[in-house]
Amino acid sequence: MTDFQRICLVHYHEIGLKGKNRSTFEMRLLRNIESLLQDFPVVTIQRISGRLCVFLREGTDFALHTEVAQFIANIPGVARVSFGFKCPRDMDAMIEAGIGAMAESGQFGSFKVQARRSHTDFPVCSMDMNRIIGGALSDAYPQVKVQMVNPDLTVGIEVVEGSSYIFAHSIRGIGGLPVGSSGRVMCLMSSGIDSPVAAWRIARRGAVCFGIHFSGRPQTADTSEYLVDDIAHVLEKTGCIARIYVVPFGDYQREIAFKVPPKLRIVMYRRLMFMIAERLAKKVHAGAIVTGESLGQVASQTLENINATNSAVTLPVLRPLIGTDKLDIINDAQKLGTFEISSQDAPDCCTLFMPRSPETHAKMEDVLAAEALLPLDEWIPEIMEKIERHDYRCPGSR
Numbered sequence: 498m499t500d501f502q503r504i505c506l507v508h509y510h511e512i513g514l515k516g517k518n519r520s521t522f523e524m525r526l527l528r529n530i531e532s533l534l535q536d537f538p539v540v541t542i543q544r545i546s547g548r549l550c551v552f553l554r555e556g557t558d559f560a561l562h563t564e565v566a567q568f569i570a571n572i573p574g575v576a577r578v579s580f581g582f583k584c585p586r587d588m589d590a591m592i593e594a595g596i597g598a599m600a601e602s603g604q605f606g607s608f609k610v611q612a613r614r615s616h617t618d619f620p621v622c623s624m625d626m627n628r629i630i631g632g633a634l635s636d637a638y639p640q641v642k643v644q645m646v647n648p649d650l651t652v653g654i655e656v657v658e659g660s661s662y663i664f665a666h667s668i669r670g671i672g673g674l675p676v677g678s679s680g681r682v683m684c685l686m687s688s689g690i691d692s693p694v695a696a697w698r699i700a701r702r703g704a705v706c707f708g709i710h711f712s713g714r715p716q717t718a719d720t721s722e723y724l725v726d727d728i729a730h731v732l733e734k735t736g737c738i739a740r741i742y743v744v745p746f747g748d749y750q751r752e753i754a755f756k757v758p759p760k761l762r763i764v765m766y767r768r769l770m771f772m773i774a775e776r777l778a779k780k781v782h783a784g785a786i787v788t789g790e791s792l793g794q795v796a797s798q799t800l801e802n803i804n805a806t807n808s809a810v811t812l813p814v815l816r817p818l819i820g821t822d823k824l825d826i827i828n829d830a831q832k833l834g835t836f837e838i839s840s841q842d843a844p845d846c847c848t849l850f851m852p853r854s855p856e857t858h859a860k861m862e863d864v865l866a867a868e869a870l871l872p873l874d875e876w877i878p879e880i881m882e883k884i885e886r887h888d889y890r891c892p893g894s895r
Contacts, residue, residue, distance in 0.1 A: 501582035501594050503557050505566045506653075506664050507549035510576040511674055523549070525893065526574040526675035529736050532892035533572060537565050545657055546615050552583065559601055570668050572735045573701045574675035579653065581664025586619055591626075591661055592633040595652050598665035599638060607644035608665075610634065612654035619656050626654060671701060676736050677893025679703030682815065683778035684787040685770065686710045686741060688724035690839040691789030691818055693732065694829045698817040699787050700737035705894045707781050708741040709774050716747030716850075720843040727838045729889050739891035742777055742884050746770075749876055750850050757867040759852035763797045764859050765867060768809035772873070773880055775810040785813045791826065792819050796855040805859040 507530065512522040527549055531542050538554035538561065551569065553562060566578045580601060582594040599608065612626035621629070634652060635643055655662040684696040686708035696706045710725045722743055732738035753765045774786050790798045797806070807814050818826055830836035 499584075499590070499593055500555075501584045501590075501597070501663075502555060503553040503562050504581050504583050504662060504664070505551040505553070505562070505569055506579040506581055506655075506662060507551060507569060507575055508577040508579065508667075508670075509549075509574055510672060512574060513547060522574075522675060522678055525678050526572075529574070529675050529677065529892045530569060530572055532890075533734075533736055534565070534568070537561075537568070539565070545662070546613070546655055548655075550583075550662065566668060568735075570670040572675075573671060573673045573703065573737065574678075575670030576672050577667050577670050579664035579667040581653070581662055583660055583662055586656055586659070586661050588621065588626075588629060591654060591663055592630055594661075594663035595630055595634050595654070595665070596637045598652060598663050599634065599650065602650055602666035605641065605649035607642045607648040608634070608638070608650040608652060609643060609645050609648045610652045610654065612656070614656045616656065616658045618658075626656070630654065673701035674703030675893065676700050676703060676891065677705055677895075681705045681707060681778075681781060681783040681894075682785045682787045683774050683781070683783045684708045685774060685789070686725055686728070687789070688721040688728065688839060688841075688843050689789070690830050690836065691791065691794075691826055693728045693789075693835040693839065694826050694833065695787055695789035695817045697732060697737055697829070697833050699815060700732070703893075704787075705891060706732070706738050706787070707777070707783060708738060709744060709770075709777055710741055711744045711746040711770050711773075713747040713750070714745045716751055718843075724838055724841060724843050726887065728835050729887070731834045731838070733889040733891070736891050736893055738889050739894040740781075740889065741887045743887065744773060744880060744884050746880070749880065752876075753871065754850035756870045758863075760854060760856035761859065761864060761867045762850060762852050763855045764802055764805050764864055765871070767797055767802075767806040768864070768868065769871075769873070769876070771806055771809045771814070772877060773884075775812050776877070776881060777884070778812055783812075785815050786810065787815045787817065789818055790816050791821055791823070794823065796857050799857045801858040801860075802856070805861060805864045808861065 540552040570578045584590040584594040610627045610631040612623045653664045682704045686692045
C-alpha cells in the first residue's frame, strides 16, 4: 500500500451543539490536545469540517498510531477518535486508503461507506463516492457483506479542499467539554478513592481543577501527600488538574478535638476545611468548591451534616458523586488509573482524632455553639501562611 500520512480524526458531540461560540470551544480543545501530545510524533492539528484532524509524522507505524488515538480518547471534550489516512483527491488513492484502513480495523462481518464532499470542485458527488468506493472495497473483501444499517464498520470519507481523509476503526472518547471552557473550581482532594473521581468528572465538564489536600502532618506522617501527588500526575496526563495546595492540618485538628464535643469533631474539621478552601478559591478566581461526597456513605455525608458544612461558606459546593454507588466510583477510579494509588494505606487528616460515635444529624445551633469555642480568626491566617503549592501541566488553565 502507498505510504499515506496517518491521521487521527477527533470527533466531538457537545461542542457541535454550541452556537456562535462554537469556535471558542473547538480552539480550546485543539490547544489542549496540542499541548498534551507534545511527547508524540504529531506534525500539526487542524480544524476540518466539524472535526479536529491530528496529523502524525511520516513513518509512524500502526502501534504508535493506536497509542496516540487511545491517549486522545481520554482527553475531556473528545467523543470519538477515528484511525485514518490523508490521501490525494483521487478515487484510486481513496480506494487504496480505504482498503488499508479496513485492514487495520480488526474483525468485522459487515461494513458501509459514508462519504462527504465538502467542496463541490471535486467532480464526484457523495452518493457516487459511496457507490464506487463501496463497490471496490466489497471486491477487496468479498467475505464481508455490505450493510447500510448498523454495520460492524463504517468507512468514512471526507473530501475537503486539496485533500481527502479516509478512516474506519474508531474508539470511544470520554466526551464532555474541553478543560478550560467552564471556569475554575477548588477540589477537596484526599488520597482516597472518591475525590480524584469527583475532580475528574468535573474536569470532564470543562472546569479547571485546583486541588486542596488537608494533611494530618505534623500529627501524622506525610504519606498521604505523596499519594495525592501520584494521583495528580495521573490526572495531569489528560490536563485534568492544574495545582494542588497542601495544608498541614494536624495541629488544628488536635486543638478542635480538645475544645469541642467529640460528636461534633468531624463537622468542625470539615467546616474549617471549607473555610480554607473558599479563601484559596477566591485567590485563584474559582467559582465553586468540589468534594467527593456521596450521600449517606459516611457520618459526615448525611443531609444534616452536609448542610452544616455547606453553611460555613458562601461559594456553591458541587458534589459530582452525590448519588453514585461506591462500586461505580471504584469502577471509574480503575478506568482513570487512580484506584491502585488510592488503595494504599496512608494516615491522613480523615482518620485523625476520630470520635467513637460521630454525630450524624448535627443541629446548626449546636454546631455554631461549638464553633464559637474556636479561635478561627487567629487560625485561618496562620493556616493560609503555611499552605504549600505544587503545580501540574494543565493547558486549559492558561
